[in-house]
Amino acid sequence: MTDSRPPANGGGGAIPGADSKCDLLEAAGFKVLRPSTAAYNAREAEYYSVSARMSPSCIVQPKIAEEVSKVIKLLVTNTTSNWAVRCGGHTAWGPAADIHDGVTIDLGLMNQTEYDAETQTAKIQGGSLWKDVYSTLEPHGVTVPGGRTSTVGVGGFILGGGNNFYSGRVGFACDNVVNYEIVLANGELTNANANENADLWKALKGGSSNFGIVTRFDMRAFAAGNLALSHFVDGASDYQAGSALSFWSYIRGTSESVIISALHDATDTADAPAFAEYEAIEPRLSSSLRSDSHLNMTIELNFEKGFRSVEPNLTANKSRRSNVWFAQTVVNEPSILKYIIDQHNAFVESWKAEVGNDTFSLYTPFQPLPAVLFAHGAAHGGGNVLGMNATNMRGRNCVLHQAFLVFEGGPELEVEARRRMTAYRAAVKRESVRTGTDVAFEYLNYADKTQDPLRSYGADNVAFLRAVAAKYDPEGTLRRRMPGGFKIPEED
Structure with missing residues (x-):
């Protein structure tokens, strides 16, 4: 408009x-x-x-x-x-x-990456995809904590926080940005770092696109080595080199849900003890256990794009495929995780009845958010605005829960899908509140447009974001002229 x-x-x-x-x-x-x-x-x-x-x-x-x-x-x-x-x-x-x-x-x-060996800094242009970044850094033997899918863009990923393979060791991607080159709402080109516009530097660590257009991200790089992939939350404080994504998955054409686990180890240890319980699960239908580069691991997790779909290996010769997703966080307690799985299973049966067939998939991934992960933000200086601190997490180990539905149908069915997925999310929220396992944090990069992830950062962080926006965009130009994405909540 x-x-x-x-x-x-x-x-x-x-x-x-x-x-x-x-x-x-x-x-x-x-x-x-x-x-x-x-x-x-x-x-x-x-x-x-x-x-x-x-x-x-x-x-x-x-x-x-x-x-x-x-x-x-x-x-x-x-x-x-x-x-x-x-x-x-x-x-x-x-x-x-x-x-x-x-x-x-x-x-x-604007998709170029330069590596400064003297400062061990990767200078990444704002339009880059992570495959551009990793392929440039790989010959230098270094990498940065970025997207786990190679076709994800650098800009949105970092500005939304950036959970990554190395989060347990170095924190979210935003915690590793030492400088943002940014065009403000009035067109001024400036920098934000620990010494220059430090308040803006912090606000950009999770504050999304509310402050300008970031044209370059300067990130700490570190020795890459290979990642080991095999197919873990309370032990993360003691073992910070591991990364785990487990998908409770109903895949179109199958009779029941299966578990897909993507387990990565940053020490190039294919049989790390931290993953022993995962590897003991039987029956195992397949495995791509191996040692490989950061780039190749992210290529393996790519999803085909373009057909309203997040499902791999789909073709365009069938009816239009749509997707709806959401994200929320709960305490790492087996009871609430089981409740989520029960809701997943109930949704599958309900959606079968709605569409009259099984031409859909429902994925419910779980990702560890151990308390130690969020200590890295403060340790690197400046902190972030994500709100996963004493007030939100209260020192507890948590789990990021996402659900995404892939189905055949156009915009009309997408409306019904969003209604039902919103009900799924609300049911989990009610149960987590009832059982004391609720965590307010909503990960912006997985949130649906019906959610308000910036508000979930907590009142103090939202007030800080408002103050920074008022300072660097006093006319409110970005709120009025750039309507897309998640906006800083207005005062209640």
């Missing part, structure tokens, strides 16, 4: 005409993709989910940070157009990284 109010900075006034904003950008020398062109259609098709595609008036592709700055200044000063920012475009719902009547600022051409 186009913003009809005057430009936020009182500048040169709106340029009339439906596509004048795009003409303006093109006249300024930027690469602009227009609707109905092959380049435009190809780029829209690259979104992870069909639900995220919004068909913008045009797509502008800056190549360097200074061009991003100029794009923002032109849009703010000379148009009333709204905009969206795309990095990897991996969010499953819209509008997030795309916009219907406006300009999508696509950072996809």
Whole structure:
């Protein structure tokens, strides 16, 4: 929706005409993709989910940070157009990284990574995918704590926190950013780090896209080695090199749910004792146990994108596939985890009755969130705004629970799917509150658009985010002109 109010900075006034904003950008020398062109259609098709595609008036592709700055200044000063920012475009719902009547600022051409061996810092452009990052760093024998799927974008992943293979050892990805190069709402290009704009530096560690467009992330790198994959929460404080994702999975065409476990060890130990109980589970249907690079492990966890789907290996020759997901956190207690599995199983039967067939899959992954993970943020200086501290976690080991439904059907069935998935989430919330296993934290990168993950960070962190936004965007330009994604909650 186009913003009809005057430009936020009182500048040169709106340029009339439906596509004048795009003409303006093109006249300024930027690469602009227009609707109905092959380049435009190809780029829209690259979104992870069909639900995220919004068909913008045009797509502008800056190549360097200074061009991003100029794009923002032109849009703010000379148009009333709204905009969206795309990095990897991996969010499953819209509008997030795309916009219907406006300009999508696509950072996809800003995908370079440089490694500074002297400072052991990786300088990563904001439009990079994690496969770009890992493949550049691998020859240097180093890596950074990034996405576990190679096609995920750097920008959204880090700004939402960034759970990763190395979280137990170094914390979330955002805790390892030593500097953000960012274009603010007025087009100013600046940096945020421990010594310069330190409040903004902290706010960007989980505060999402509410403060500007990050054009470069400077991250601590460390010796990579190989990861060992085999197929663990209270012991994480003593063994911080492990990473575990377990999917309680009903897969289309099967008769019952199975467990898919992705277990990674950062010490290149394929049979790490921490995973012994996992490996003892029988029957084992298959295993890809091996030692391999960080890059190749993330390639193995890739999901095909483009057909409203998060399910691997789907083709486009069938009816349109949709997905709906959500995320929440509970204390690491067997009773609540069993309740979640019971809800998963009940949902499967309910959805079979709704659609009349079994052309769907439901995945319910569990990821450890041990208390030690969140100590890393403070240890690295500056902290973050995620709220997983004494007030939220209260020193307890927790589990991040996600559920995502993949089904055949269009937007109408997606409405019913979201209603039922919301009911699934609400049932787990009620039971966790009743049993004292509830944790407020909602991981932004897995949250559905019906959730409010920033509010889950706690009142103090939300107040801090509001104060930082007011300081760096006093006109509220980003809230008004960039409507996608999760916004900082208004005061109650």
